[in-house]
Amino acid sequence: MDAFTYRDGQLHAEQVPLARIAEDVGTPVFVYSAGAIEAQYDALAAALADMKVGICYALKANSNQAVIRTLAARGAGADVVSEGELRRALAAGVPPSKIVFAGVGKTAGEMRFALETGIHQFNLESEPELELLNQVAAALGVVAPVAVRFNPDVDAKTHAKITTGKKENKFGIEIEQAKAVYARAAAMANIDPVGVAMHIGSQLTDLEPYRAAYRRMADLVRGLRAEGHDIRRVDLGGGIGIDYSGDHTVDLDAYAAIVRDEIAPLGAELLCEPGRLLVGNAGVLLTRTVFVKQGTAKRFVIVDAAMNDLIRPTLYEAYHQIVPVAEGASESPHPADIVGPICESGDYLGKDRPLPDVAEGALLAIKSAGAYGAVMGSSYNTRLMTPEVLVRDGDYAVIRPRPSYEELIGQDRMPDWLSPQQDATTPVRARGAA
Template identity: 50%
Template sequence: MADMNFTGPEPRLEDLLAARKQLTMHAQDGLCLEGVPLNAIADAFGTPSWVYGAATMRARFAALRDAFAAEGVPMHIHYAVKANDHLAVLSLFREQGAGADVVSIGEFMRATKAGIAARNVVYSGVGKSAAELETALGAGVGQINVESGEEIEMISAIASRLGVVASIALRMNPDVDAGTHAKITTGLAENKFGIAAADIPALYARAAGLPGVRPVGIAMHIGSQILSTEPYRLAYEKGAAMIRALREAGQSVDVFDIGGGLGIGYQDEPGLSPHAFAATVKQVTQGLGVRLMMEPGRYLVGPAGVLLGSVILEKQAGKRFLVLDAAMNDLARPAMYDAWHGILPLDAAAYRSATMPADVVGPICESADQFATDRLLPEIKPGGRVALLDAGAYGAVMSSAYNSRPRAAAVLVDGGRFHLITPRQEIEALWAEEIIPG
């Protein structure tokens, strides 16, 4: 089940709040993230603004790390930069001991700028250009997850010319349905990602004989926002069988990169248990004798972030519309995937008021600029503020300046204090680099 296809009764505001220990309600200060009033942040930096909780990110990393430790399974965690690529976030995970998983040379350079050593970076992605590969190999990237025979040949040529040896893992497409939205599924045969299992043995043997490359193992990633361990079990069993078959054919296989995709709760459900996930990995890989790697993103940062918005007006047009200053250019997931995000008022008094259905929308000239339909919310007068929940992943990284709307500010809460980590974009900056031909 993907995060946009919920069934059953809509959770109450109190239920949404109770399911998120990083959020609390103060009688005077209103909604708080890690004890810091969100109204104070909105007063200081305006809306829309992204707010991230550092303690929440650290706690979720620790929960995942400790779940594997409890199973006695050594796991090398590489944070998936695509989920939230802010330097402050990358630095935080570096301090926790994480490496990085990147899918572009821009992400690679961001990760190293944040202090993550190139040797601790895994370079994934289906369309790496020759120029990108040359930069990454020249910098000493730790591992490249390859997705085609053509890419292996490219890497061999570039690495040979540079005089280096590239460690590569072949990304196997296990043809397993992860049960998520079609646009975030990556492990089916018809998806563009990975190499068909039938082609792996010949390509692995070919790579072993090429100059400049050293095949080290098998990688896979079957999708995002996965809420059951069963798709993982099916995929990893196929991966483990492939590793055994390669070894029987005389190949050296040292690495099993199991990807990421762990789902979170967007309503009041708990999301995928890291302990259940770790137990599944142990069950499938026990005795395999490989170095295990994984690349979580959403699980680590999604619940740590909120998007603050202010009500511009309440419009009555046959139904109730709450029009926010936040929009689909800020948080694109509802428009792209029909994604469900909880919405909480910042004012404590709102929780004592009657709720009524409302469509929560933004000001952009697109019908898709809508965060919620018939959501039960109290009256929120113009200037009143709301928090869109679980927006720490695939939020700011997917934002744009559509309709010439400046990108939102970003703030990090840490240790009871808040810090501006990205200023709000100035309007003039929208066209500062544009050129009108003479």
């Protein structure tokens, strides 16, 4: 479902003109389509339906409460990587029995909270984590359900910063060590090793790495079962990519066929953990042009959104389509760099883009911004965090408001030696100094 289409010359989110949201809420602003989120979830669920795969939404893609609840109402569980995300999932109505806790650095406090909550499983990432989890579970008098996440050493053929399935990555346990770790887990009184897990990376558009990794996973399961272990669950991970450029869409039926061929014959309970796939193309970042600066070598379209709002272009060299909200602004698009006001050369949203002539005040929409946009945002340069809006049909609601400067600055606290009357030009002597 493409929720962002032109009607009467204006780009809409479902039935709501984006210009109306910009006028009411201000810019920059993230706008999400509830219908697009639901349609993408339904498409994945339909492709996997015959295998009864549990879908646990990866909150790290977009952890707004309204987005989580939209998916939970559809039947989704949650994949979390921190106590904060776990609390968000619970607050949004995800049952503990549908929550998977992943991540390489779980603390004792996070483990304790998750065990007290009664989550579905921990995805185990290392032997030290196993030892600590056993200690925490023993102190609580409970047994921790664990899936050992192994690293299949498969190249996901994606960006180096978002690949997770090779030996040089920090994630998971190397496949050569997996059997020994599993045996150690099985010997612990407060650990129930229920299965195996893997996740080889994010934004995969080539499906062959999945086939290679799942084949290794199936071999590992068969080997563990031959040694007497009861492997009841297989966690497939996530990472299925989305179409950022408009010329390639991942075939979900083709992905399901790989799962059907390689994993389904094991007869285990199956889980998967999509994030970007469900929300990425369901959102745009709406921004307004501040200035247009024509240099001798470049045309710069300076907008009010910046790298603190959407860091993906400068962090991952990521591509997002950028289009005018008003259709037909010019018949002759020509290259421009779309940049923000932050004092960094890396503050850009797109480079050398064919963009029509745009006037100061014109609105632009940065597409495919529903994943890893707002969640990675910051207040760098003391810029206000970007609000979020959710659209359904002809209605919309602000689901995270823009804070005020008073609220942002009010988070700081002055030490007692810096009184409001302190003259900023007077040196402050260190405590204990003569």
